[in-house]
Amino acid sequence: xxxxxxxxxxxxxxxxxxxxxxxxxxxxxxxxxxxxxxxxxxxxxxxxxxxxxxxxxxxxxxxxxxxxxxxxxxxxxxxxxxxxxxxxxxxxxxxxxxxxxxxxxxxxxxxxxxxxxxxxxxxxxxxxxxxxxxxxxxxxxxxxxxxxxxxxxxxxxxxxxxxxxxxxxxxxxxxxxxxxxxxxxxxxxxxxxxxxxxxxxxxxxxxxxxxxxxxxxxxxxxxxxxxxxxxxxxxxxxxxxxxxxxxxxxxxxxxxxxxxxxxxxxxxxxxxxxxxxxxxxxxxxxxxxxxxxxxxx
Amino acid sequence: xxxxxxxxxxxxxxxxxxxxxxxxxxxxxxxxxxxxxxxxxxxxxxxxxxxxxxxxxxxxxxxxxxxxxxxxxxxxxxxxxxxxxxxxxxxxxxxxxxxxxxxxxxxxxxxxxxxxxxxxxxxxxx
Amino acid sequence: xxxxxxxxxxxxxxxxxxxxxxxxxxxxxxxxxxxxxxxxxxxxxxxxxxxxxxxxxxxxxxxxxxxxxxxxxxxxxxxxxxxxxxxxxxxxxxxxxxxxxxxxxxxxxxxxxxxxxxxxxxxxxxxxxxxxxxxxxxxxxxxxxxxxxxxxxxxxxxxxxxxxxxxxxxxxxxxxxxxxxxxxxxxxxxxxxxxxxxxxxxxxxxxxxxxxxxxxxxxxxxxxxxxxxxxxxxxxxxxxxxxxxxxxxxxxxxxxxxx
Numbered sequence: 208x209x210x211x212x213x214x215x216x217x218x219x220x221x222x223x224x225x226x227x228x229x230x231x232x233x234x235x236x237x238x239x240x241x242x243x244x245x246x247x248x249x250x251x252x253x254x255x256x257x258x259x260x261x262x263x264x265x266x267x268x269x270x271x272x273x274x275x276x277x278x279x280x281x282x283x284x285x286x287x288x289x290x291x292x293x294x295x296x297x298x299x300x301x302x303x304x305x306x307x308x309x310x311x312x313x314x315x316x317x318x319x320x321x322x323x324x325x326x327x328x329x330x331x332x333x334x335x336x337x338x339x340x341x342x343x344x345x346x347x348x349x350x351x352x353x354x355x356x357x358x359x360x361x362x363x364x365x366x367x368x369x370x371x372x373x374x375x376x377x378x379x380x381x382x383x384x385x386x387x388x389x390x391x392x393x394x395x396x397x398x399x400x401x402x403x404x405x406x407x408x409x410x411x412x413x414x415x416x417x418x419x420x421x422x423x424x425x426x427x428x429x430x431x432x433x434x435x436x437x438x439x440x441x442x443x444x445x446x447x448x449x450x451x452x453x454x455x456x457x458x459x460x461x462x463x464x465x466x467x468x469x470x471x472x473x474x475x476x477x478x479x480x481x482x483x484x485x486x487x488x489x490x491x492x493x494x495x496x497x498x499x500x501x502x503x504x
Numbered sequence: 505x506x507x508x509x510x511x512x513x514x515x516x517x518x519x520x521x522x523x524x525x526x527x528x529x530x531x532x533x534x535x536x537x538x539x540x541x542x543x544x545x546x547x548x549x550x551x552x553x554x555x556x557x558x559x560x561x562x563x564x565x566x567x568x569x570x571x572x573x574x575x576x577x578x579x580x581x582x583x584x585x586x587x588x589x590x591x592x593x594x595x596x597x598x599x600x601x602x603x604x605x606x607x608x609x610x611x612x613x614x615x616x617x618x619x620x621x622x623x624x625x626x627x628x629x630x
Numbered sequence: 631x632x633x634x635x636x637x638x639x640x641x642x643x644x645x646x647x648x649x650x651x652x653x654x655x656x657x658x659x660x661x662x663x664x665x666x667x668x669x670x671x672x673x674x675x676x677x678x679x680x681x682x683x684x685x686x687x688x689x690x691x692x693x694x695x696x697x698x699x700x701x702x703x704x705x706x707x708x709x710x711x712x713x714x715x716x717x718x719x720x721x722x723x724x725x726x727x728x729x730x731x732x733x734x735x736x737x738x739x740x741x742x743x744x745x746x747x748x749x750x751x752x753x754x755x756x757x758x759x760x761x762x763x764x765x766x767x768x769x770x771x772x773x774x775x776x777x778x779x780x781x782x783x784x785x786x787x788x789x790x791x792x793x794x795x796x797x798x799x800x801x802x803x804x805x806x807x808x809x810x811x812x813x814x815x816x817x818x819x820x821x822x823x824x825x826x827x828x829x830x831x832x833x834x835x836x837x838x839x840x841x842x843x844x845x846x847x848x849x850x851x852x853x854x855x856x857x858x859x860x861x862x863x864x865x866x867x868x869x870x871x872x873x874x875x876x877x878x879x880x881x882x883x884x885x886x887x888x889x
C-alpha cells in the first residue's frame with residue numbers, strides 16, 4: 208500500500224498549548240479517509256500541517272515523499288477546501304471557477320459546470336452576497352472538479368442543507384468511482400459520511416486515538432447490558448468505553464469481544480447489542496473529565 | 505438476527521458482509537439466477553451509497569467462496585451450483601440462528617415444545 | 631509502506647514554479663476591479679473635481695495677476711499624489727485577501743510573493759505610463775485650457791517625459807511595496823503587528839528628524855536633494871522600495887493561518 212502522506216511523531220504547540228501530540232499515521236493512496244473528532248480536537252491543525260500551511264513543532268511530514276513546506280511541486284497535487292475560505296475583494300463565483308484551472312492541472316471544466324447546476328450556484332453574484340449554503344457550494348465544487356490527486360475537505364459542507372449535503376456525498380462517490388484519488392474528509396457529522404469511508408482516523412485532544420479500516424470498526428465494540436452487579440463482574444478489567452445506568456440495570460460499551468467471551472456473556476444472562484461506527488467513535492472521544500466521571504461512578 | 509434490508513446499510517456490522525449476504529439472499533430466492541450477471545461494484549456502491557472499495561470487498565468475498573466468478577472484460581457472474589452450496593451453508597447455521605432463539609423466546613413466554621410444534625404445523629397448512 | 635510520488639499519482643505534467651508564479655499574476659487580474667478599475671476611476675473623479683474647482687477659481691479670478699497667482703497655486707496641487715498613496719491600499723487588499731485564497735489553491739508563500747511583486751511592477755508601469763501621457767496632454771493643452779497643473783505639479787520636476795516616467799514608476803513601486811510590507815505584517819502578526827510596526831517606524835522617523843534638527847542639518851538635507859537632482863532621488867528611492875520588498879517576503883515566509 209502506498210502512502211501519499213506520512214506523518215511521524217508530529218507535534219504542534221501554540222505557546223503552552225499542545226495542539227497535536229506526537230501523531231503518527233499515513234494517508235493511503237486512492238482511499239477515502241475520514242479524519243474525525245470533536246470540534247477543537249486538532250483536525251484542521253493536522254490538515255494545515257500536512258499541506259505546509261502551518262509549521263510543525265516536532266516530528267516529520269512527507270507529502271508525496273517530500274517536505275510540504277514551501278514545496279510548490281508537492282502542493283500542486285493537493286486541493287485543500289476549508290469551511291471558512293476567504294475570497295478576494297468583490298470576487299464572484301465565476302472568478303473562482305475561472306482561476307481554479309490555473310492551479311489544478313487535473314481540473315475538469317465540464318464537470319464543474321454540471322456541479323454548478325446541481326448546487327444551483329449563481330455565478331454572477333458577489334461572494335459577499337451569497338447565502339451560507341452557496342458559499343459552501345463553491346468550496347465543494349472546486350474540491351470535486353479539481354480532481355487533485357489528494358483532496359482535503361475540511362468540513363466545507365457545514366453550510367449546506369441536508370439535501371445539498373446528500374448531493375455532495377453522491378457526487379463524491381460517483382466521481383471517486385470513475386476517477387479514483389485520495390480524499391480526506393474531516394467532519395464531526397460521522398453518521399452522514401461513515402458509509403463513504405474506507406479508513407478512519409480519529410483525533411482526540413491532539414492525539415490519534417483510532418487509525419483503522421472502517422470495516423474493522425463496524426461492529427467491533429459491543430454493548431453489554433443487564434443487572435448492574437453481573438455487568439460489572441463481566442467487564443472488570445476490560446477496556447470500557449462508556450457506561451449507562453437506569454435503576455438496577457447497567458449497560459456498558461466495551462471494545463472487542465471474542466466468540467468465547469460473547470458466549471460467556473450470554474450464559475451469564477447478559478444481553479449483547481452491536482455498536483455503530485458513530486457510537487464507537489463518540490464513546491471513544493469523550494473528554495477526560497467525562498472519563499473520570501464514568502470511572503468514579 | 506439482522507438480515508440486511510434492501511435499501512439501507514447497518515452501521516454496526518461490517519458493510520462488506522452485508523453486501524455479500526444481500527447477493528446470497530438474491531441467489532437463494534432466485535432473483536439472481538445462476539450464470540446471470542451481477543451488478544458491478546460501482547453500481548452496488550452507488551445504490552447503497554457506500555465506498556466502492558467496501559462494495560468490492562463484499563463481491564470479492566463471494567468470489568473467494570466460489571459463489572461468483574469473473575468473466576474478463578464483462579463482469580461478475582453467479583457460479584453454477586452456487587444456489588445449492590449457499591442453501592447447504594445456511595442450513596448449517598439455521599439451528600443456531602433461528603431454532604435456538606425461537607426455543608429460548610418460547611421458553612420465556614412459557615410455550616412448551618409441544619405447543620411450539622403445534623404452532624409450526626398449523627403454519628404449514630395455512 | 632512505500633511513499634507515493636506525485637508523478638505516480640497523476641499522469642498530468644506538474645506545473646513548474648514559474649508557471650505558478652504566472653498563475654498568481656493572473657489571479658490578481660481575474661477581477662480587475664481592485665487593481666485597475668477603481669484606481670483609474672478614483673483618478674478620473676479627482677480630475678473632474680479639480681476641473682470643477684479650476685472653473686470656479688478662474689471664473690472668480692478675472693485680473694491677469696490673480697490668474698497668474700491661481701495658476702502658480704495649482705502647481706502645488708497634491709491631487710495626483712492621492713493616486714500614489716492609494717497604491718498602498720491596493721497592495722494591502724491584494725496581499726490581505728488574495729494570500730489566504732491563494733494558499734487554498736496550494737500556492738507557496740514564495741510563489742505568491744513573486745507573482746504579486748510582478749503585479750506591482752506591471753501596475754506601476756501602467757500607471758506611470760498613464761500619468762506621463764496625461765502630463766504631456768496637460769502641457770500640450772496648456773493646463774487643460776485653464777493653465778492649471780495637476781499632473782505637472784512641481785513635485786514631478788520639469789525634466790523630459792522619460793525622466794517623469796521614471797519618477798512616477800519609482801514612486802508607484804515604493805508605495806506598492808510599502809503597502810505590501812505592511813500587509814504581510816498584518817497577515818502574520820495581525821493588529822498587534824501593525825501597531826507595533828507603525829509605532830516602531832514612527833519612532834525611528836521621529837528620532838531621525840530630531841537628530842537632523844538638533845544638529846542643524848536641514849540645510850544640508852536640502853543641499854543634498856538639490857545636488858542629487860531628480861534622477862538621483864528616483865534611484866535612491868529604489869533603496870527603501872527594495873528594503874520594503876525584501877521585508878515583505880521575509881515576513882510572509884512565516885505566515886500561517888492561525889497567527
